[in-house]
Amino acid sequence: MTMHTEASDVECRPLRADAERNRLKIIAAAHALFAERGLDVSMDDVAERAGVGVGTVYRRFTNRDDLVTGVFTEHLKRVAARADEALDDPDPWSAVEGLLTWFCTVMAEDRGLAAIIMRIDHSQPEIDAVKAGFTSRIEKLIDRAMAAGVLRADLASTDVFGIFTMISAVADAMEPTVPGAWRRYLELILRAIHADTDDSPIATPALTDEQLRAIQRERANRQR
Template sequence: MSTSPASDADLRPLRADAERNRLKIIAAARELFAERGLDVSMDDVAAHAGVGVGTVYRRFDNRDELIIGVFTEHLKGVAGRTRDALDDPDPWAAVVDLLTWFCSVIAEDRGLAAIMMRIDHSHPDIEAVKSDLTGQMEEVFARAKSAGVLRPDVASTDFFSIFTMISAVADVTRPVVPGAWRRYLELLLRAIHADPAHDVLTTPPLTDDQIRAIQQARAAS
């Protein structure tokens, strides 16, 4: 039997509903991962998303697939932000805005930081997004080098280490001095600038008392 135009139209809202549910599940999972870490059950995710657990399993076979889904959506957000950076007429401002945004996401979302260290980055869904994203990010940095504002010896792979360092600093300082990581991002940005400024850092240094409190909180965790 041939399919009528009316029955085709009936299918479209179902596909849209399925995509809305998928994004709702991913958003709920990301919130729970940020609050509790990655050891969250599919039942917990379903409850937080306001859908049945069967709906979660129709979109994702298991938690590992859900984690892949969360990270893939994050990379799509990074790709959008990178396109915005390429539209910025100021090459250095583009680098600063992109790195600051990305570091703020990593610093404030513990679940995402954990995912980055645990996930299989060779997964086809991730590689599909990364293929375009990597080229866009390299273009942002190449443009800054051509403008003489980014050190010529900085490699694109250096930014993985910058994100990792900022994530580690944010993790240990968050309970006592939230946002302290911004000072160290400022220092790193000056380190990669071809002609760094010498004005005063905008984020204050940690005090001895704060460091002791951080150490005590870390020892008690």
């Protein structure tokens, strides 16, 4: 009986591995399509991009909202992993700066992800559980940096969400016309939350009048 059970377990493992590979392929395909076209893509489109049958997609995700949740949950796992890397950085300020810069870069360059964050129900248990993990990591980063005296004393860990939201909004307005312009505003924010004043020149130049007008025209065209 024991030998039969062990043999059955061995036979099942490749199936579980295949199922997980398919799930990750589907999530990657959906993520790419969301970035290209927005969230209104069909499950058939996702199946075609992933190279699997649409039935396989529906076995993993019951509908598009479930798939959106899957993409976002996988992203949150990446955030948690990146936060762990930041905690391994012995320099408290470098850790905070690196994590904020990485996350804002992702938000600015991945508009599909930004759309998901604005639309998804963040109170879902699956999402809430993953968020709780990386929220505690961010709190540790903030506490460590404050103890080292490199962060202003009145900064709260919840301010990080506000920073992400602001940079995402700036990138949404500027990235199509002036790629990378959002970095100037991230640098301003990083200087604002640092405990010491930094009067050195900002690396990313300010917008020109022509760039500002181009951004405003492009934004108006998108809203028509």
